[in-house]
Amino acid sequence: MQTQEVTLTLPKPHSGQRAMLREARRYNVAACGRRFGKSTLAIELLSRPALEAQPVAYFSPTYKLLIEVWRLLETTLQPVISRSNATERRIELITGGVIECWSMDNPDAGRSRRYARAVIDEAGLVADLGERWQAAIRPTLADLRGDAWLMGTPKGRNFFWECYNRGLDTMQPDWMCWQKPTSANPHIHPDEITAMQAELTERRFAQEILAQFLDDAGGVFRGVLACATLATVPAYDPSHTYVIGCDWGKTNDYTVFAVIDTTVKTLVALDRSNQVDYTVQRGRLQALCETWKPASVIAESNSMGQPIIEALARTGLPVRPFTTTNATKAVIIEALALAFERKDITILNHPVLTAELQAYEAQKLPSGLTRYSAPEGMQDDCVMGLALAWSTMGRSNSAVGAFGRR
């Protein structure tokens, strides 16, 4: 048989990336500034074991972010690809190695697979990273005693930060971590860093460019963890009053129902699902209403909301529509922010909710108005569900204007 020689050009790791490859342990946590070269490093990390016939996986928080690395993998590895399936996002190499790319929009990402390496890109943006890591990703490494790389730009003190701390902990020798600013990428001109320093707020520069894990002191919601003291869902108390806030899922996000006990100002339950079928969503909400017997259900009426609200109202549920606009959203978010600041609210310690709250951002628009949203690539369904439910607390405040009549 004739052997054919192929030439493959992998990006040559820069000094910052090389240091990480050299110092790696089994679990590696890389907190890096934007444009440091995380995705480029991912190509190296996935290609090497795959060229040695190993199965490896790439995880990305969203489909959009995944595509960039998928394309890079396809072009870089083109001479050694035996089969590439864009639907399954699976690349097979002539060596027998396999690279699978997963978007974590998919709740089953990685389940029942086995990998020699898992690379999680933009790990700071994955709100339920803790759950994903424990239930889906970590088990994929068991058969082959694989290693893992969690890479990303910090986004507050979430599970990615916890992993980073494991890397600092000398008692956890399997874990390693690095903090690499954007300036550690020699391919980014230093003038660009100076320019960004001038343009960005100090906090944003510290987070996005210096790769620092900031506490929530300057975020929209301050003191989130201090209010997240309810460990488990309490039983229904017939002497209390409850309300439910509903944020409907669109194509790629979650439907969230937040149940607040208004008597003790506490978020007692949070139902989060990515069922796109509205009949299913309605059924879930009806079941929740049977449990909590809410005095009112505040539901977003935009886009798909209206027909569901009408259907729910016909079943006798006390539904009130809420029209989300930039202005009405600002009112309910600011009311919720004040509740956290004054420790007026207690919330269930739900990892996705606390991560979303801590990462939530405010942006000043040229018009002088403020736009509130999740950072790009991250979701805010839990925040919206909670803010909608909380908006009923002070019905005399200006949020009332956002409610329509039934």
Ligand SMILES: Nc1ncnc2c1ncn2[C@@H]1O[C@H](COP(=O)(O)OP(=O)(O)OP(=O)(O)O)[C@@H](O)[C@H]1O
């Ligand atoms: N080893 C390398 N050799 C050549 N260029 C590199 C290398 N590493 C990174 N770069 C270049 O630096 C830029 C940023 O790289 P990359 O997209 O991998 O960074 P990132 O940290 O994933 O960025 P983002 O934060 O936007 O996701 C790109 O133009 C990339 O080509």
Ligand SMILES: [Mg+2]
């Ligand atoms: Mg990237």
